[in-house]
Amino acid sequence: MPTYHEPFIGGAEEVTLELTEQETAQFRKAAAELADGLPRTGPLSPALLDDPDLLMDVELAARWLPPRLARVLSRFRRAGNPYGTLIVRNAPIDDDLPPTPADGAVTDWSRLPLATLAQLAAVSWLGDVIAYADEKSGHLVQDIVPVRGAERRQENSGSVMLELHTEDGFHPFKPDFITLLCLRADHERRAVTTSGAITRALPRLSAGCVSVLRRPLFRIRHSSSFGRAGGDAVSPPLPVLSGPDSEPELIADFHAMEPAGDTAARAFGELHGAMSAVLVGAVLEAGDLMIVDNRAAVHGRTGFQPRYDGGDRWLRRCFAVADLRPSRGVRAAGSQVCPPLPPGGRP
Ligand SMILES: O=C(O)CCC(=O)C(=O)O
Numbered sequence: 001m002p003t004y005h006e007p008f009i010g011g012a013e014e015v016t017l018e019l020t021e022q023e024t025a026q027f028r029k030a031a032a033e034l035a036d037g038l039p040r041t042g043p044l045s046p047a048l049l050d051d052p053d054l055l056m057d058v059e060l061a062a063r064w065l066p067p068r069l070a071r072v073l074s075r076f077r078r079a080g081n082p083y084g085t086l087i088v089r090n091a092p093i094d095d096d097l098p099p100t101p102a103d104g105a106v107t108d109w110s111r112l113p114l115a116t117l118a119q120l121a122a123v124s125w126l127g128d129v130i131a132y133a134d135e136k137s138g139h140l141v142q143d144i145v146p147v148r149g150a151e152r153r154q155e156n157s158g159s160v161m162l163e164l165h166t167e168d169g170f171h172p173f174k175p176d177f178i179t180l181l182c183l184r185a186d187h188e189r190r191a192v193t194t195s196g197a198i199t200r201a202l203p204r205l206s207a208g209c210v211s212v213l214r215r216p217l218f219r220i221r222h223s224s225s226f227g228r229a230g231g232d233a234v235s236p237p238l239p240v241l242s243g244p245d246s247e248p249e250l251i252a253d254f255h256a257m258e259p260a261g262d263t264a265a266r267a268f269g270e271l272h273g274a275m276s277a278v279l280v281g282a283v284l285e286a287g288d289l290m291i292v293d294n295r296a297a298v299h300g301r302t303g304f305q306p307r308y309d310g311g312d313r314w315l316r317r318c319f320a321v322a323d324l325r326p327s328r329g330v331r332a333a334g335s336q337v338c339p340p341l342p343p344g345g346r347p
């Protein structure tokens, strides 16, 4: 009788940078100085972040990040690493965190200025921040929390195992980098954020499989929030692999991707097996910042048990693209937010 085996998930020590106390203090100082420049009266709306002057200030302040961190981020942007993943430990976050929001969004982040600006500062070393009106209200920094009733959804509001995926693989301006800053771990430390890099999976794939994965035989169903008006939108047929033989780029989603025909389905199954064999991951703790190169690796998460008691797992997510220009035709002037996808999915 076939039995289900949890995939082996390797440790992420090789890609982890643990900041020293001094480095955390230096990072905190840069974020705190930015926070001091924010309006001080009334609630701070997340929409405030979509402001070219503020993002410019963030970029300038990021020059004062600890040099060891800045170097690692800059190198990752330029050259990546074999895991397509970085974990920075001991990033600064706010001391007096509010309860984890039950409904999946914080509309006032006046108690989260440090975490917010620290994350944006780190992101500015990777590229330009980007967001999508279809997703989490277009917030540049988004709250990722378990939502009651959504437990079984293959989305970040769920708490069952989240299948490996490219983030927004169907989107013409998908992110190049995903950053996840943990404010609170799950109660039982069961939620392992995983990633699988194509360069590490590649040696396990047959030549036949690779050639099928390079053909446009794979469509992705849009996440429920995107391009909804026309019903269940799907992407045009895409190749899973593209680019150089030894270091290809990857778009894959083991929940939402539909291979066309048996040959494509077999190749996709082979890729899933290979990815599952090379996974690395970590239970993210408060102050852990995980960064995934969305072109080089897929990511996912093991299941966990939410309690909905205000102390649940809470990550904050922020995306970057290496080049903001390709999306200039769809974004409003001065905004980093892509408008809703039309029903067909293409702007
Ligand atoms: O919850 C996690 O660790 C990852 C969630 C995820 O895939 C995402 O927010 O994009």
Ligand SMILES: [Fe+2]
Binding pocket: 165, 166, 167, 299
């Ligand atoms: Fe994701």
